[in-house]
Amino acid sequence: MSGYPWAEFTANMAAAAGAALAVMLIVFVPAAAKGTHRLVDVAWGLAFTAVAVASYVLSGDYGDDTRRLLITGATAVWGVRLAAHIAWRGRGHGEDPRYDRMLAKAPGNRTLYALRAVYLLQAALVWLISLPVQAAQYAPEPVGPLTLVGLVVFATGLVFEAVGDFQLARFKADPAHRGRIMDRGLWSWTRHPNYFGDFLVWWGLYLMACGNWQVAAVSLISPVVMTFLLTRGSGKRLLENHMAGRPGYAAYVKRTSGFFPRPPRRPSGQEQ
Numbered sequence: 001m002s003g004y005p006w007a008e009f010t011a012n013m014a015a016a017a018g019a020a021l022a023v024m025l026i027v028f029v030p031a032a033a034k035g036t037h038r039l040v041d042v043a044w045g046l047a048f049t050a051v052a053v054a055s056y057v058l059s060g061d062y063g064d065d066t067r068r069l070l071i072t073g074a075t076a077v078w079g080v081r082l083a084a085h086i087a088w089r090g091r092g093h094g095e096d097p098r099y100d101r102m103l104a105k106a107p108g109n110r111t112l113y114a115l116r117a118v119y120l121l122q123a124a125l126v127w128l129i130s131l132p133v134q135a136a137q138y139a140p141e142p143v144g145p146l147t148l149v150g151l152v153v154f155a156t157g158l159v160f161e162a163v164g165d166f167q168l169a170r171f172k173a174d175p176a177h178r179g180r181i182m183d184r185g186l187w188s189w190t191r192h193p194n195y196f197g198d199f200l201v202w203w204g205l206y207l208m209a210c211g212n213w214q215v216a217a218v219s220l221i222s223p224v225v226m227t228f229l230l231t232r233g234s235g236k237r238l239l240e241n242h243m244a245g246r247p248g249y250a251a252y253v254k255r256t257s258g259f260f261p262r263p264p265r266r267p268s269g270q271e272q
Contacts, residue, residue: 004214005062009138012058013127016134019054020126023047024119032111037103038096040118045082047126048075052133059137064211066143071136071208074154078201081158085165098234129202129226132209132219139211150207157200160186164193181248189261191252192239195230196259202226231259 027043052075056068090096099118106113167185171177186193206223210216240258243249255265 003140004212005138008059008062009135012055012134012137013131015054015058016051016130017123017127019050020047020123020130021120023050024123024126028115028119032114036095037099037114037118038090038093040099040122041090041096042083042087043119044122044126045079045086047079047123048130048133049079049083051126051130052076052079055130055134055137062138063136063140064142067139067141067147067208067211068137070143070147070151071133071205074151074158074205074208075130075133078154078158081162085162089165089169125225125229129222131222132202132206132215135215135219136209136211139209139215141211144211146210147208150204150210152204153200153207154204157197157202157204159197160200161194161197164197168194179247181243181246181252183252183256183264186261188256188264190257190259192230192259193261196261199223199227199230199259 023043023046024040027039027046031037031039052072056072059068099114102117103110103114106117164186167187168182171182171184190196202223206216206219209219240253257264
């Protein structure tokens with residue numbers, strides 16, 4: 001593609017991988033010392049922020065300034081908010097059951113297995129999923145309608161995710177709700193408003209990056225992989241397996257969408 005600095009973008013990809021890896025390793029040190037690897041979930045959002053900021057600095061004057069600022073700022077807002085929320089939610093708690101189950105099956109040294117199977121894997125995923133953020137920094141085309149559509153999709157996802165997190169935190173804070181299923185607010189429209197919000201966030205960032213078809217093709221893998229993780233990988237599937245035995249959850253599943261929001265179904269036989 002004429003005008004796109006592919007050599008510089010390739011160098012940026014290496015630097016972005018280093019930024020993601022650095023965040024994960026920095027968090028790994030205290031997590032390994034405490035034996036509590038749930039800290040990696042805090043590093044997830046921070047690693048995306050580090051990649052966005054590093055890519056912005058390295059891209060210099062290559063790309064359109066407005067696009068660069070928009071996508072870097074959007075990624076940083078999403079990443080820092082997510083990290084802060086997860087850190088606040090996990091305060092005072094021990095190890096996440098997901099990591100307990102995973103590391104209980106570790107072949108050999110548990111800490112080294114955590115480094116390989118959790119931190120290095122997540123660093124690689126951050127690098128891969130952040131490709132639109134990296135590529136957008138070098139796109140010379142000015143911001144157009146597709147960028148603005150992407151910004152709206154991103155903002156909708158960010159609000160959806162943040163509101164869902166807030167509603168769930170407020171619900172759990174009430175002792176009267178202990179053991180009950182959260183089925184109010186956005187959680188009555190989808191069982192996973194936070195995951196659906198993430199879905200919109202990454203498709204929005206992808207659209208913001210699409211200044212031309214080549215960049216769009218290179219970075220399409222990002223929202224596709226994130227969608228798979230949220231719906232079939234470590235997101236929705238694992239959480240629902242964990243929740244399956246809770247009282248009232250089967251009825252909640254029957255009346256509430258598994259991912260894309262819609263009004264809750266009425267119980268069978270109820271008048272319309």
